[in-house]
Amino acid sequence: MSDEPAIEAVGLRKTYGPATVLDGIDLRVPKGSVFALLGPNGAGKTTTVRILATLTRPDGGSARVAGHDVVTQARQVRRAISLTGQYAAVDELQTGTENLRMMARLRRLPRARARERAAELLERFELTEAGGRRVAGYSGGMRRRLDLACGLVTDPEVIFLDEPTTGLDPRSRRAMWDLVAELAAGGVTVLLTTQYLEEADRLADRIALLDNGRIVAEGTATELKEQVNASRLDLTMTDAPTFDAAAHALRDRVIYLDSTRRVLGVSTDGSAAHIRALLDEIDPTRTTVERFAVRDTTLDDVFLALTGQIKETTGV
Ligand SMILES: Nc1ncnc2c1ncn2[C@@H]1O[C@H](COP(=O)(O)OP(=O)(O)OP(=O)(O)O)[C@@H](O)[C@H]1O
Ligand SMILES: [Mg+2]
Numbered sequence: 207m208s209d210e211p212a213i214e215a216v217g218l219r220k221t222y223g224p225a226t227v228l229d230g231i232d233l234r235v236p237k238g239s240v241f242a243l244l245g246p247n248g249a250g251k252t253t254t255v256r257i258l259a260t261l262t263r264p265d266g267g268s269a270r271v272a273g274h275d276v277v278t279q280a281r282q283v284r285r286a287i288s289l290t291g292q293y294a295a296v297d298e299l300q301t302g303t304e305n306l307r308m309m310a311r312l313r314r315l316p317r318a319r320a321r322e323r324a325a326e327l328l329e330r331f332e333l334t335e336a337g338g339r340r341v342a343g344y345s346g347g348m349r350r351r352l353d354l355a356c357g358l359v360t361d362p363e364v365i366f367l368d369e370p371t372t373g374l375d376p377r378s379r380r381a382m383w384d385l386v387a388e389l390a391a392g393g394v395t396v397l398l399t400t401q402y403l404e405e406a407d408r409l410a411d412r413i414a415l416l417d418n419g420r421i422v423a424e425g426t427a428t429e430l431k432e433q434v435n436a437s438r439l440d441l442t443m444t445d446a447p448t449f450d451a452a453a454h455a456l457r458d459r460v461i462y463l464d465s466t467r468r469v470l471g472v473s474t475d476g477s478a479a480h481i482r483a484l485l486d487e488i489d490p491t492r493t494t495v496e497r498f499a500v501r502d503t504t505l506d507d508v509f510l511a512l513t514g515q516i517k518e519t520t521g522v
Pocket of ligand 1: 222227245246247248249250251252253254401
């Protein structure tokens with residue numbers, strides 16, 4: 207019983223009219239771990255989170271969160287989780303302190319305890335000084351911190367964070383990362399969504415790549431990187447026509463593309479033999495490749511290779 211995962215989803219499906227938004231999502235998130243759902247706009251991240259947080263009903267499949275079924279035991283699930291949405295949900299006209307106290311009261315904390323808890327959370331999220339001010343005057347980072355604090359008034363077992371750092375400056379982003387790491391160190395299970403590979407790489411024990419309502423890859427950052435070669439060969443082509451021709455010839459093998467700089471990247475093991483073979487293949491006349499560079503594969507490359515996003519940007 208105790209090794210039951212904090213989150214388990216099997217074959218989750220969701221459709222809106224004719225559109226299939228989730229097409230059979232399986233997830234397994236061990237207790238106390240951080241799991242990242244990574245995907246481009248419209249991949250289905252928010253829909254997945256909303257189903258797991260009991261706000262949306264799936265059309266198929268099932269999910270258990272903190273040991274309870276999200277459809278038939280929604281009340282128990284809600285008691286065990288907190289959800290911080292993609293858009294901060296705090297009340298602009300109230301102060302930080304008022305927001306937290308209200309949230310604590312909604313979560314049925316007695317008045318005195320609600321005050322105490324609000325003060326604790328303000329302190330922990332470095333908002334004590336701002337606590338007496340209206341949220342309308344807060345920065346984006348302060349709002350996000352307050353939003354997250356609001357979700358923590360009752361020590362949830364599982365925390366859902368939908369794009370917690372979107373729109374934050376680098377400093378606030380780093381502060382949010384520290385908070386998530388701290389929560390995880392305290393034994394809480396965190397499922398977060400992000401469009402930032404670096405964020406998933408840094409924070410998450412495991413990552414699922416979501417694209418078009420399907421999980422196209424799942425694993426640790428290292429495992430995902432191993433799914434493509436260790437290196438990337440970047441070729442700068444001499445002009446637009448040779449660039450287009452090479453992109454077309456390589457098609458699915460292109461994992462990086464920058465048409466303004468006429469650079470395209472292909473996966474390689476980095477060996478001299480392979481690089482020489484690639485160059486010969488792409489530029490048999492030795493006239494169309496102007497320069498080349500070999501670099502380490504990033505999670506970005508994996509993402510582009512696996513989601514096929516590269517095709518959208520080029521039309522090849
Ligand atoms: N209530 C709804 N009615 C109709 N379509 C919806 C509804 N909610 C979501 N969708 C569609 O489902 C798809 C997935 O949406 P979702 O919000 O889950 O994506 P996302 O991965 O969170 O994207 P983003 O990165 O932009 O937040 C989109 O095509 C969206 O238009
Ligand atoms: Mg979303």
